[in-house]
Amino acid sequence: MRFFVSVFLMAFLSFASCLFFPWWSIAVVCFVVSFLIPNQYGKAFLIGFVALFLLWFGLSFWLSFKNNHILAQRISVLILNMNSPFLLVLLTAFIGAVVGGFSSLSGSLLRGKPKN
Amino acid sequence: MRFVFFFITAIVSAAFCYLLDTKVLLKIPLGKLLSPQEGIWQNAEPVDQQYSADLHFGNLTGKTEVYFDARLVPHVFAENENDAYFVQGFLHAKFRLWQMELQTLAAAGRLSEVLGEVAINHDREFRRLGMNYAAENALQEMEKDEQTKSACDAYTAGVNAYMTKLTNSTLSVEYKLLGIKPERWTNFKSALFLKYMSYNLSGFENDFEMTNAKSYFNKNDFDKLFPVHQDSVDPVIPKGTAVIEPKVHPVTPAFADSLYFNFIKDSAINVVESEKPNPNNGSNNWAVSGMKTKSGAPILCNDPHLGLNLPSIWFEMQISVPEFNAYGVSFPGTPGIIIGFNDHCAFGFTNSERDVRDYYEIKFKDNSKREYWFDSSWKKTTLRIERIKIAGKSDLLDTVAYTVFGPVMYDHSFNSKKGLNKNYAVSWTAYEKSNEFKTFYLLDRARNYDDYLEAVNYLNTPGQNCVFACKTGDIAIRAAGDFPAKWNGQGDFIMPGTDSGYMWQGMIPKEETPFQYNPERGFVSSANQLPVDTPYPYYLGRNYPLYRARYLNSQLTAMQNITPQNMMALQTNNHDLYAEMAVPVLLKNIQTEKLNSQEKKYFDKLKYWNFDNDAKSVGAIVFDLTWHNLYDTVYNDNYTHAPKNSAMPSESSFLESLLKDSAYKFVDMVSTPWVETLQEMSTSALKKAVTAMEQLESDGNLEWSKYKDTHIDYLLKFPSFSRFHLPIGGGENSINATTSNHGPSWRMIVSLTEKTEAYGIYPGGQSGNPGSKFYDDAIDNWVSGNYYELWLMKKEEEKDKRIKWKMSFSKS
Numbered sequence: 001m002r003f004f005v006s007v008f009l010m011a012f013l014s015f016a017s018c019l020f021f022p023w024w025s026i027a028v029v030c031f032v033v034s035f036l037i038p039n040q041y042g043k044a045f046l047i048g049f050v051a052l053f054l055l056w057f058g059l060s061f062w063l064s065f066k067n068n069h070i071l072a073q074r075i076s077v078l079i080l081n082m083n084s085p086f087l088l089v090l091l092t093a094f095i096g097a098v099v100g101g102f103s104s105l106s107g108s109l110l111r112g113k114p115k116n
Numbered sequence: 117m118r119f120v121f122f123f124i125t126a127i128v129s130a131a132f133c134y135l136l137d138t139k140v141l142l143k144i145p146l147g148k149l150l151s152p153q154e155g156i157w158q159n160a161e162p163v164d165q166q167y168s169a170d171l172h173f174g175n176l177t178g179k180t181e182v183y184f185d186a187r188l189v190p191h192v193f194a195e196n197e198n199d200a201y202f203v204q205g206f207l208h209a210k211f212r213l214w215q216m217e218l219q220t221l222a223a224a225g226r227l228s229e230v231l232g233e234v235a236i237n238h239d240r241e242f243r244r245l246g247m248n249y250a251a252e253n254a255l256q257e258m259e260k261d262e263q264t265k266s267a268c269d270a271y272t273a274g275v276n277a278y279m280t281k282l283t284n285s286t287l288s289v290e291y292k293l294l295g296i297k298p299e300r301w302t303n304f305k306s307a308l309f310l311k312y313m314s315y316n317l318s319g320f321e322n323d324f325e326m327t328n329a330k331s332y333f334n335k336n337d338f339d340k341l342f343p344v345h346q347d348s349v350d351p352v353i354p355k356g357t358a359v360i361e362p363k364v365h366p367v368t369p370a371f372a373d374s375l376y377f378n379f380i381k382d383s384a385i386n387v388v389e390s391e392k393p394n395p396n397n398g399s400n401n402w403a404v405s406g407m408k409t410k411s412g413a414p415i416l417c418n419d420p421h422l423g424l425n426l427p428s429i430w431f432e433m434q435i436s437v438p439e440f441n442a443y444g445v446s447f448p449g450t451p452g453i454i455i456g457f458n459d460h461c462a463f464g465f466t467n468s469e470r471d472v473r474d475y476y477e478i479k480f481k482d483n484s485k486r487e488y489w490f491d492s493s494w495k496k497t498t499l500r501i502e503r504i505k506i507a508g509k510s511d512l513l514d515t516v517a518y519t520v521f522g523p524v525m526y527d528h529s530f531n532s533k534k535g536l537n538k539n540y541a542v543s544w545t546a547y548e549k550s551n552e553f554k555t556f557y558l559l560d561r562a563r564n565y566d567d568y569l570e571a572v573n574y575l576n577t578p579g580q581n582c583v584f585a586c587k588t589g590d591i592a593i594r595a596a597g598d599f600p601a602k603w604n605g606q607g608d609f610i611m612p613g614t615d616s617g618y619m620w621q622g623m624i625p626k627e628e629t630p631f632q633y634n635p636e637r638g639f640v641s642s643a644n645q646l647p648v649d650t651p652y653p654y655y656l657g658r659n660y661p662l663y664r665a666r667y668l669n670s671q672l673t674a675m676q677n678i679t680p681q682n683m684m685a686l687q688t689n690n691h692d693l694y695a696e697m698a699v700p701v702l703l704k705n706i707q708t709e710k711l712n713s714q715e716k717k718y719f720d721k722l723k724y725w726n727f728d729n730d731a732k733s734v735g736a737i738v739f740d741l742t743w744h745n746l747y748d749t750v751y752n753d754n755y756t757h758a759p760k761n762s763a764m765p766s767e768s769s770f771l772e773s774l775l776k777d778s779a780y781k782f783v784d785m786v787s788t789p790w791v792e793t794l795q796e797m798s799t800s801a802l803k804k805a806v807t808a809m810e811q812l813e814s815d816g817n818l819e820w821s822k823y824k825d826t827h828i829d830y831l832l833k834f835p836s837f838s839r840f841h842l843p844i845g846g847g848e849n850s851i852n853a854t855t856s857n858h859g860p861s862w863r864m865i866v867s868l869t870e871k872t873e874a875y876g877i878y879p880g881g882q883s884g885n886p887g888s889k890f891y892d893d894a895i896d897n898w899v900s901g902n903y904y905e906l907w908l909m910k911k912e913e914e915k916d917k918r919i920k921w922k923m924s925f926s927k928s
Binding site: 019091 | 118119129132136146150151154158159160163284289834835836887888889891
């Protein structure tokens with residue numbers, strides 16, 4: 001339960017903070033949430049990773065879907081050298097996930113393991 | 117221990133953020149770029165995007181409504197003209213800001229600031245050509261005139277008003293990819309854009325190439341290779357029109373024969389010009405009077421041929437204010453409608469192709485470039501220091517000396533061969549003080565022939581054949597512009613810069629401009645050919661294309677009861693008169709008995725070709741390959757020892773020489789002791805072409821459109837933002853002058869019936885955003901030769917079903 005609450009909180013607060021702050025504010029959010037809600041270190045990493053993966057995957061896929069993937073086709077050829085909007089969405093999600101995972105982990109490390 | 121891990125992961129997280137936010141690790145800031153709420157995903161415009169909005173700005177004085185139709189063409193209805201120009205600036209910026217930025221950076225020689233070292237040569241060349249100097253002069257003149265000043269001020273304020281609304285996430289894709297921010301717009305940038313058009317349309321003289329050729333060939337050969345006039349020419353103003361009595365009498369300098377028209381060996385110029393505008397930058401325009409049309413009203417047509425790019429150079433719109441109501445295409449970067457029509461008349465342009473840029477050899481006292489020899493004494497130059505900023509590098513300083521002629525573009529520090537120490541100054545009409553904004557300002561408001569005359573008199577550079585038609589029934593064409601009154605041969609070659617006698621001795625007075633007004637033949641037309649026949653008292657230079665015009669005139673002469681649909685067929689006509697004249701030369705000379713069955717097959721394709729460059733034509737390929745092979749074998753051996761960068765004969769000189777002279781001297785190879793004949797040369801040209809065609813056939817590319825391969829490049833050349841392999845016919849000498857990357861950038865037909873009936877299309881789309889469905893949505897229709905109906909909307913029609921979105925602008 002705590003896992004899902006953390007994932008939801010991280011994703012939601014990351015979304016909210018990016019309405020006002022630069023994209024890297026997701027790192028601050030994940031760090032703070034993990035600091036406040038104690039979890040095992042491995043789990044903390046996973047929470048950040050999953051939260052941002054889901055958020056960025058969902059957002060980019062939705063935007064691209066409404067766009068008929070016009071832009072994603074052009075950009076994926078430009079930076080991935082292949083015409084694959086889906087891969088670009090995956091790459092997006094992965095970047096968010098890695099940043100989310102590591103910052104969540106460091107928040108957790110600062111807080112320390114939960115007792116029991 | 118925990119804290120050690122904490123520090124490591126904290127540093128890793130921070131490093132990720134930093135590296136993905138900057139270009140330190142990757143060429144692009146990948147994290148910022150792909151973050152869904154800030155990066156490129158924000159530019160993925162929903163295909164059902166709503167453009168309606170309610171906007172307020174302090175600069176506005178009244179209410180302005182903008183109605184967008186289904187093609188995203190804005191119909192702007194403002195209470196006064198300054199509000200209209202403000203809104204036009206806002207809309208240009210909203211849909212085309214990056215393009216405006218890039219084009220003006222290119223014009224100013226500032227590309228290195230965003231693209232880095234790759235652009236240094238471009239930047240130096242444009243600075244040395246004096247593009248900023250030219251734009252400064254234009255700006256002064258534009259700001260002296262109250263009307264153009266307030267129009268430009270309002271336009272600039274509109275562009276900047278859009279910019280202040282931009283956030284990191286609403287920036288266009290390009291700014292995100294390059295990691296830069298837009299720069300404030302200024303009137304100076306609008307002036308720079310017009311000078312960029314001047315560069316494109318009045319910058320392809322061949323002075324260096326011709327001088328090199330002159331230094332190599334003797335006079336007799338030279339005159340054969342580069343005849344001044346062609347027999348087939350059909351000038352804009354028809355032959356036999358009365359000769360004017362000139363007011364300016366240009367005098368050939370004394371000793372020009374020995375100092376200028378000499379054919380001295382080894383005086384070759386070692387300058388290599390790094391960039392040249394496309395010599396095909398031309399156009400067609402014509403207007404037919406009511407006596408030739410079905411409706412009885414004049415019809416005006418125009419298709420400017422320019423480099424084909426995405427986003428397109430044009431943005432289509434309507435501007436309606438109490439003073440005028442104009443529709444057409446505008447240049448993102450300048451106020452007003454450039455080619456279009458209003459409630460009373462229609463107007464369009466083709467390029468004059470006249471030589472308004474000449475070079476002078478300058479003798480400096482020393483490398484400091486502070487003094488130069490002129491009229492028997494040392495004169496002082498003005499030094500202009502150009503500071504070129506380069507992304508990621510320190511600035512480059514470049515010193516350009518200005519002489520009485522203009523800037524010294526080439527000197528020991530730039531593009532001249534090392535140790536040669538030759539210097540060349542440029543004289544260009546684009547440096548003159550002129551206010552081209554006023555031309556369009558007045559044309560948009562023109563109600564009759566006199567208004568049109570006043571408007572085109574403001575046009576200096578680039579000189580244009582301005583076509584006009586009016587609901588009163590008038591049609592007219594005028595070769596307007598600022599043209600030096602030249603003596604015979606002036607400016608064909610580099611001129612001595614030590615003698616004022618070689619300077620331009622004056623401009624051709626505006627009242628001596630060649631023109632036609634309601635001619636008896638019932639039409640006026642131009643397709644970049646020679647403006648007027650030889651009895652014109654001023655030298656007009658060479659290198660005018662002529663076949664497109666001649667074919668166009670033959671069609672217009674024959675046509676009667678014309679409808680706009682007939683005009684669409686004419687504008688998209690693929691017939692090639694050049695080929696029609698050249699193919700008989702090949703058919704007569706190819707020795708069919710020496711051909712094998714495969715070669716015979718292709719020979720027949722040529723023989724039965726209808727001279728139309730249609731998309732699927734095979735004959736057009738056979739002709740193109742064979743003819744170019746023949747051209748190469750005829751001339752190449754004569755150029756083996758010629759200086760690099762020597763002028764080659766024009767295609768028309770080649771054809772007309774072969775038609776006139778069956779024993780054309782250059783057909784014989786210099787390197788062989790025996791005499792080659794045109795028969796042998798033509799036969800081997802075909803045989804060589806067959807090898808290439810067999811390859812095309814096995815690749816499945818034996819169709820004219822696949823061979824020609826028309827593409828429309830994105831301005832930064834990213835392939836996935838461009839369009840390739842367009843199945844379109846046409847060619848250099850067809851009215852549909854579509855070549856590989858060049859062609860009709862806007863096709864317009866306006867029938868001036870009581871309720872104007874107009875059609876148009878350009879190969880692009882209204883939005884410059886590669887993530888919009890309006891980015892390239894007109895291309896397929898353009899390829900197919902289709903047109904959109906142009907709707908000169910009336911304010912009462914605001915409830916019309918064609919309106920999809922509405923933007924309201926008012927005072928805040």
